[in-house]
Amino acid sequence: MNITEDNxxxxxxxxxxxxxxxxxxxxxxxxxxxxRSTLSIKGKKYPAWRILYNEALGPxxxxxxxxxxxxxxxxxSLAFWMTLKNSLADIPYGGxxxxxxxxxxVASKAELEEVSRKFIDVFYKVLGQxxxxxxxxxxxxxxxxxWMLDEFEKKTGRHEPGMITGKPVELGGIALRGDATAQGxxxxxxxxxxxxxxxxxxxxxxxQGFGNAGLFMAQKLHKDxxxxxxVSDSKGGIYQVTGLNIxxxxxxxxxxxxxxxxxxxxxxxxxxxxxxxxxxxxxAALENQITKQNAENIKANYLIELANGPITYDADxxxxxxxxxxxxxxxxxxxxxxxxxxxxxxxxxGQILDEDYLRKLLEKKMKDxxxxxxxxxxxxxxxxxxxxxxxxxxxxxxIVAEKLRGRIKG
Ligand code: GLU
Numbered sequence: 001m002n003i004t005e006d007n008x009x010x011x012x013x014x015x016x017x018x019x020x021x022x023x024x025x026x027x028x029x030x031x032x033x034x035x036r037s038t039l040s041i042k043g044k045k046y047p048a049w050r051i052l053y054n055e056a057l058g059p060x061x062x063x064x065x066x067x068x069x070x071x072x073x074x075x076x077s078l079a080f081w082m083t084l085k086n087s088l089a090d091i092p093y094g095g096x097x098x099x100x101x102x103x104x105x106v107a108s109k110a111e112l113e114e115v116s117r118k119f120i121d122v123f124y125k126v127l128g129q130x131x132x133x134x135x136x137x138x139x140x141x142x143x144x145x146x147w148m149l150d151e152f153e154k155k156t157g158r159h160e161p162g163m164i165t166g167k168p169v170e171l172g173g174i175a176l177r178g179d180a181t182a183q184g185x186x187x188x189x190x191x192x193x194x195x196x197x198x199x200x201x202x203x204x205x206x207x208q209g210f211g212n213a214g215l216f217m218a219q220k221l222h223k224d225x226x227x228x229x230x231v232s233d234s235k236g237g238i239y240q241v242t243g244l245n246i247x248x249x250x251x252x253x254x255x256x257x258x259x260x261x262x263x264x265x266x267x268x269x270x271x272x273x274x275x276x277x278x279x280x281x282x283x284a285a286l287e288n289q290i291t292k293q294n295a296e297n298i299k300a301n302y303l304i305e306l307a308n309g310p311i312t313y314d315a316d317x318x319x320x321x322x323x324x325x326x327x328x329x330x331x332x333x334x335x336x337x338x339x340x341x342x343x344x345x346x347x348x349x350g351q352i353l354d355e356d357y358l359r360k361l362l363e364k365k366m367k368d369x370x371x372x373x374x375x376x377x378x379x380x381x382x383x384x385x386x387x388x389x390x391x392x393x394x395x396x397x398x399i400v401a402e403k404l405r406g407r408i409k410g
Pocket of ligand 1: 061062063064133134135136137138165166194308333334337338340
């Protein structure tokens, strides 16, 4: 499956709806710069990328993914989504992404460190606090950011904590970053529930993915009275119609067990989880989970894209036909990069930002961004999808910035 083709189709639709010219849209059809390399470590070779998609709104920003399935089409698409996400979030960044086709789950700590440092060795010239700023993504974390920062500073001979975000607090990170993606997703889910599910009790939720995003999301929804009936990780899932004991399940997962082995509930596959009869389906795993093969079988009326790109273009159309509401990734998972922006701002200015203030600011930003998307959707008489409303806002802003810079003439 080619994700770039899907994204281009989405842009074509936006172009038609808004009457955007080919010349204007051209700036979003391809990345500004693709950097490719191969990391050679103890006789093994791992393809690696850092792709800057657009930098009209500011320096590149986006995470680095370590996963055996990483490829150029995926990294390019993730960088494209970062461009739109940062634009919609109203933070002064362009979009970028990095990735290494490498499985950290079977690597030793020493190998993990070597891959992290090598990544910086090959790409450090295109990175920097005013150029392009990485962060964690799938299977990367604060420790990996720390090695990367250290290697970057070794190479450049000066301290520059703002060159990377998602760092541990000891190296200039902020505690809020840990569950920020889930917190942002939770806040928009609340807005979505207020708009569409007001007064409904016992709202049933299934969460696909139990990593940094899915685990905290399940925790927050459970705490708030949502009934989380199913969760899954890469090995499979667990389902209990009366609601899972999420705190025990988190402890179980943190002890190193797959969620499917949890004592109470029925084991299910990831594919089965997606088709459960629930109100809200949270997609917090990887891209291409809902495709034209299973879209007709989706029973949840509300879908939250906490992962990037979990629904394909064809699936989007089927879901829209079936009147399903999809809260798009570029809004739903933007809490992570918004808090990255707070961290970067603190690193650059040296000013200490109060955590309570930042928590409130994140909340305000998520709610405002939801509202802008929702208002446009209403303005368009609900004839577009929420994703299309979000894309219209994000795409328009990038094009305006390109024009202000004089890069699109006429
Ligand atoms: N990897 C996250 C995302 O996809 C966060 C990126 C960042 O903080 O720069 O949005």
